[in-house]
Amino acid sequence: MNRASVLLLVSLGAAALAACSAEEPDAPAADVEPGIELLGGETTVFDESPGAFSRPAKNLAAADRDVFALGDHFFNRNWVAAPASTSANDGLGPLFNATSCSACHLHDGRSAPPQTERDPSSGLLFRLSVPGTDPHGGPLPEPSYGGQLQPLATVAVPRECRYVIRYEEREGTYADGERYSLRAPSYTFTDLAYGPFAPDVMTSPRTAPAMIGLGLLEAIPEEALRALADPDDADGDGISGRPNMVWDVTRGANVVGRFGWKANMPSVVQQVAGAFAGDLGITTSLFSEEPCTSKQEACTKAPNGGVPELSDETLHEVTRYSQTVAVPARRNVRDPEVRRGERLFAAAHCTGCHTPRLVTGDGSPVAALRRQTIRPFSDLLLHDMGPELADGRPDFVASGSEWRTAPLWGLGLLAKVSKHTFLLHDGRARDVAEAILWHGGEASAARDAFRSMGKNDRAALLAFLRSL
DSSP: OOHHHHHHHHHHHHHHHHHTSOOOOOOOOTTSOTTTTOTTGGGOBOOOSTTTTSOBOTTOOHHHHHHHHHHHHHHHOOOBOSSOSOGGGBOOOSEESOSSGGGTSGGGOOOOOOSSTTOOOOOEEEEEEEEEEOTTSOEEOBTTTBTBOOOEEOTTSOOOOEEEEEEEEEEEEOTTSOEEEEEEEEEEEEOOTTOOOOTTOEEEEEEOOOOTTHHHHHTSOHHHHHHHOOTTOTTOSSOOOBOOEEEETTTTEEEEOOBSTTOOBOSHHHHHHHHIIIIIOOOOSSSOSOSOOTTOHHHHHSOOSOSSSSOHHHHHHHHHHHHHBOOBOOOOTTOHHHHHHHHHHHHTTGGGTSOOOEEOOSOOSSGGGTTOEEOOSOOOOEEEOOTTTOOOOOBTTBOTTEEEOOOOTTGGGHHHHHSOOOBSTTSOBSSHHHHHHHOOGGGHHHHHHHHHSOHHHHHHHHHHHHTO
């Protein structure tokens, strides 16, 4: 099928989805901040369906919608191993985690960790490294298995490993006496095909985040993020966010990181190219080497789909798609309980990290993303979250206990889009309340404020978060 046919089919599908989407609500009441429901500014779409995370930005120009449609097609395509008769979509592996982008980002949503030992889910991956840094200040890959475990492989290439997750329940009590339980994960790696890990290996589990609003986050000026940083806690509020400084392969310099659980990626294109390389084993002009180490001889000898395996044209289309997936609007903004919950959220100083309002600059290549007032509820900075959430694995300047503030937009639609409510970097939290209760370090005061609230106040705060 040629690109023109693909574009026609996906454009018809997008038109059908738009025709059946929810109508925009009436204007909010006069005492509600104007535009507060527009989480993505003018890009915001009003959709509460299971496809709410898969819509193009509302204000996207026609030409950009065509590119979005092509990128959507390649994002959902299943890739195959080389050599194949369909050379446009071969190159999978030799080692990989999934066969498509959408295998982890179902409906452009968030992945879930496996729930049983027999669960074949590809929703969880593991970063690997050993002490030290590479020439650009990034993590050093584990010698035998590289920087990421890939439990799947093409024919004649041994799979790297298997892993098993076990959870330990940890009981706790709110101040009003209501009990709760948190589950703490532990991981066992078996069937290591290329020998044992290095004795000093560091591992970090990661789920895949939702795709919404990435281009808007990329468009926030670097100086705006630096202005939010307080690395020495000069204001004495106990919160000391700082940017991660990461290697940008296109600019050849260390810049502020924005994407990934530790903000270790500087741009959408590098995030996309990195996912093709690490998750699918598909090379690009940014990352042109297969994910094989010197100890993986069958991997290095396996056929490939060309150098690079993904054309710059397709990389651009998937990148532009990823930049322009829309953010759904807030819901129930006039509901008294939701409004009270928002005040409680601020009073608990959750906004010290989850910054409600930012403005994009003029630098985006997509006109629709420029000069937008957005409400991601994130500062994109690193914060020490305490020992309970620590993975012990540094990533550029991020320590083993620091994580990027996760954006909260779209949180209330997670169950509908992704069919689950697992949260945090490893999916250990089964719902929003558990995610809050896992907070530590700089977020300890906010967590304790939530734990000290009465049942009705906790319910109001959670109702606010579900409105996002």
